[in-house]
Amino acid sequence: MGLILEYTKHELNFKFDAGTSRGVLKTKEAWILKIHQQGKPKTFGLGEVSTIERLSFDYSVDFESELDELKGTLLGVELPVTVPEIYKLVNKQVSKYRPAIRFGLETALLDLFHGGQFQLFDNDFYYGRSGIPINGLIWMGEKAFMKSQIDEKLRLGFKCIKLKIGAIDFDAECELLDYIRSQYPADQLILRVDANGAFITQEVLKKLERLAVFDLHSIEQPIMPRQPEAMSLVCEKSQVPIALDEELIGVFDKYEKIALVEDIKPDYVILKPSLLGGFAATAEWIEIAKAHQIGWWITSALESNIGLNAICQFTAAYDYVGHQGLGTGQLFDNNIHSPLAIQGEEVVYNQTLSWDLGTLKFN
Structure with missing residues (x-):
């Protein structure tokens, strides 16, 4: 079963004008990734491709074009069976010069690997036992x-x-x-x-x-x-x-x-x-x-x-x-x-x- 990748753009609105030395931020772009195995659409992992204008290495990338290409390359790929293999898969599928996409794909795959319950790592934080x-x-x-x-x-x-x-x-x-x-x-x-x-x-x-x-x-x-x-x-x-x-x-x-x-x-x-x-x-x-x-x-x-x-x-x-x-x-x-x-x-x-x-x- 190959992997099915979907995405949507989500523009975040600041509650106030967020001032930095690079200027004032009013909105923030993000692309939310959704990934599942073929034939199992109800169990999915979510990730986020997040950039900040003039700060992120890859903020000027045409993300939708590259995500569409990634959708195609993942179709024949099986879900890795270990976390290290997830990192190897991301390293193979996404250029190191696309850090935002790597972060989003890692996150979505880790979520799916752990059952699609918004859990990426097994520790006390997720279970509410520590802050x-x-x-x-x-x-x-x-x-x-x-x-x-x-x-x-x-x-x-x-x-x-x-x-x-x-x-x-x-x-x-x-x-x-x-x-x-x-x-x-x-x-x-x-x-x-x-x-x-x-x-x-x-x-x-x-x-x-x-x-x-x-x-x-x-x-x-x-x-x-x-x-x-x-x-x-x-x-x-x-x-x-x-x-x-x-x-x-x-x-x-x-x-x-x-x-x-x-x-x-x-x-x-x-x-x-x-x-x-x-x-x-x-x-x-x-x-x-x-x-x-x-x-x-x-x-x-x-x-x-x-x-x-x-x-x-x-x-x-x-x-x-x-x-x-x-x-x-x-x-x-x-x-x-x-x-x-x-x-x-x-x-x-x-x-x-x-x-x-x-x-x-x-x-």
């Missing part, structure tokens, strides 16, 4: 808007806050950080910032010197990627620990990954499975980070709950330390209803809730 601690994400915007987000996250009991910085006046951003620290010292609240490459290379060390007074846990991607010598110098000189994010996108070969971390020597790497090429690729990054004594955490990349559920279950398979970046499921007003929920500062899989695929129509 994953996450950071509270503060989006860029006017100072008053950012302050209101901060106050709300602190009220809800988050012990780790992450601010996106680099889009408004730097002095105003420092005032917000000072406001947080005036109420919550470092031993009470973990404070992360994410510049998304916004700082000018010639000015970055001076800005990092100012940021150091706020006892930051880390700063993500202070300068634009593909400047290895500059980034290496930043990691060496900065009093604020440096986390690489966009720097990892488009690096697919294992030896290139090793060379990157050995040349730059970051304190942390941020792992987004849908941008890196799926779970096999992300697991390889984790293996390399551990071997080089580099910290890491996993974040979602604005996927719908289909992709977010998969990433949460993958993350829960590790003995992770610290707060993950998996709190984006509540950003959209037309997300796919799921058992994922935020309880305190944890994302959980609430088995008393159900999935609702709504009006998704596959072709």
